[in-house]
Each structure stands twice: as C-alpha cells, then as structure tokens.
Amino acid sequence: MADIKVLAESLVSLTVKEVQELADVLKAEYGIEPAAAAVVVAAGGGEGAAAVEEKTSFNVILKSGGASKLNVVKIVKDLTGLGLKEAKDLVDGAPKPVKEGVSKAEADEIAAKLKDAGADVEIA
Helix, strand or coil: CHHHHHHHHHHHCCCHHHHHHHHHHHHHHHCCCHHHHHHHHHHHCCHHHHHHCCCCCEEEEEEECCCCHHHHHHHHHHHHCCCHHHHHHHHHCCCEEEEEEECHHHHHHHHHHHHHCCCEEEEC
16 A cells, blocks of 8 residues: 555656656557546646646636727627627626637637727636
8 A cells, every 4th residue: 555655646746747758658558548647647636737638628708898898799799699789788797708618719819809899808
C-alpha cells in the first residue's frame, strides 16, 4: 500500500511536460492511448491535469446591454435569429447567455461584435 501512495504522490506532482512524456511512454510501450493517461493524471488532481484538458466549447454571456441598448438588441437579434421583442427581452434580462457551446474563435467574434456595440460581455 505504501508503494501505491508513493506512486500517487509522484503522479500528482508531475509537470505538464512530464505528463506528456508519460502519455508518450504509455502509448509506445503499453498501447495505452494518451487520453486514458490524461484521465489517470486528472484523477490525481495535480496542477498538470488542468493544463492537459483543453476547453473546446464556450458560452457567450451578455452581462449588460450597456449605454446603447438598441445597437446591442440589433446585434443579439442578428446573432440568435430571435425576433425583435425576444432579443430586447434577452438584453433587458441580462446577465443571460447569447450563444452556448460555440468554438473559441466564434465566441471571440461574437463577444467583439457585442463589445463594439457597447455591451458588457463574458466568455465562459
């Protein structure tokens, strides 16, 4: 049991580079895919685990409509395909998500459009 604890402590203290090297060795020597290795390290709760997992879907959240709500409402309407009243209700009810589950590039593009219109936006 002491050996298992030592192994666990070693895994938890691995750097991101060491996690990648471990994944390469596990794949080459034992046929274990790197995703499985990342799960093993993530279960340890170490610092390296957070860096291994990369977020792929983002939510664009409208925190407030800002000073020029009308421009923000128009952009929300165009981005979401909502009707004018629904878009206005979304802006008035902020904070609310405008788009969910989009790529990082799309989230940045949407956030930039809304910020240019004067809105306060967050990407989560």
